[in-house]
Amino acid sequence: MNKHRTLLKHHKLSLTAVRLGVLEALDAQPHSSVEEIFAVVKDKIVTTSKQAIYNNLNTLVKHGIIREIKPKGEPSRYETRVGDNHHHLICRECHMIVDTDCFSGAPCLEPMDDHGFNVDEAEILFWGICPSCQNNTNKEGSKDE
Amino acid sequence: MNKHRTLLKHHKLSLTAVRLGVLEALDAQPHSSVEEIFAVVKDKIVTTSKQAIYNNLNTLVKHGIIREIKPKGEPSRYETRVGDNHHHLICRECHMIVDTDCFSGAPCLEPMDDHGFNVDEAEILFWGICPSCQNNTNKEGSKDE
DNA sequence: CCAAAATATTGATTTTGTCAAAATTTTTAT
DNA sequence: ATAAAAATTTTGACAAAATCAATATTTTGG
Structure with a gap:
């Protein structure tokens, strides 16, 4: 290396x-x-x-x-993939993180209204349930409190 | 109330x-x-x-x-504005948070490729310098380490 | 108004991460 | 190659944010 x-x-x-x-x-x-x-x-x-x-x-x-x-309520994670504008999917159950590309064409660094901010980074996290946990939940029934 | x-x-x-x-x-x-x-x-x-x-x-x-x-490295903040798909601008210097609306038309809940995830939330944080801190920095000169 | 359920209070504990100082390693310049 | 300077590592203490747990109090529903 x-x-x-x-x-x-x-x-x-x-x-x-x-x-x-x-x-x-x-x-x-x-x-x-x-x-x-x-x-x-x-x-x-x-x-x-x-x-x-x-x-x-x-x-x-x-x-x-x-x-x-750094997802809410979890320790930080790190990655070497930098420089490209990619984002993340995170599973609410198993906390697995998966890369996902940017919206097609949509300029991620541009909010609708930047309120005069000098924006240099857009941090996007998609929260949901991963395929594996979807299966587990279905099989075992709801485990929620 | x-x-x-x-x-x-x-x-x-x-x-x-x-x-x-x-x-x-x-x-x-x-x-x-x-x-x-x-x-x-x-x-x-x-x-x-x-x-x-x-x-x-x-x-x-x-x-x-x-x-x-919950911005990286800072304590959580809370808001009562829920249900609409709005996002946040946060200042790297003074940590002020400002609301910003979603991309026009762009469906925030849809990543390019969802890898089978059942996505229920898109959390978007725009990092930058707010107008006030831009002024201060200009006047006082760079304060960065 | 009374019992059951929910919430509040208090204080200890946990988790994640930083700070600081001495010891070691790496770099730079001979 | 070598010695001084700079950067990094090690070790252990410390700090901030938040949770856990037990008891006391308040709120709810009958």
Whole structure:
């Protein structure tokens, strides 16, 4: 995975084992949480710490190398797919996240009325039930309180 | 404010002072945080607790009477404007939130590809700098780290 | 008005994440 | 290659936001 080294050099970021591990983990499993990334990285670098994961994720986000997704009431997830204007579907039950492309043609960065704001990002999250959970619910009957 | 009493009756929710206070506070100041709502309600009901505010907000959200907005890295905000498909502009500097209507005609509930999800909500947050903060930044020069 | 149900109060607890300082690693410049 | 400087990592304390749980109080429905 030499592309990560090149990418980091480009941003003048140190090339450390943990940092590369984070990027590899995210490439392998997009929309991972800190816990998930930590588990994967720790497998290779047993001495690593959760704080190092947090540090790196924050640094990478600041540099625009990765993107953070933070659904209501859930820990943050991260992805390496940046730069294109894609959005996310999230399942209310199992919390799975799936990428979805932007509206055809519709300019996502333009709200109807921007009230004078200088808008630089449109964050779009589609909430619903994923196919798998739709099946489970049907089979098991309603589990809602 | 009798509409709140009617609304609560409709949902078979108890008509308590704190609950009515929360709704009034939210009507008066949309996009309020728990702290802000607590401060307003406490003004009228000095014995109230923050937990009561949390309880009520959660209950009201569950019943679809109010909506929760939770921008990354910030405490939740709430609003009584529900049922219409409107979205939000949020200022990266002062965190002010402003309502904005949906794209003209574009069906917000329909992502390009829904991957089989049963989508029931499209949550759209436009990030940027509000007019007031644009002015401040220009006058004071860049304050960024 | 009274019993049952819902809500409020209080205080502990959890979760997610940041802060800070010393130790280590990486980079830069010889 | 090497030493100083800069960046990162490690460790542990800490903080904010929100939930949980138990008891007290209020609200509702008969």
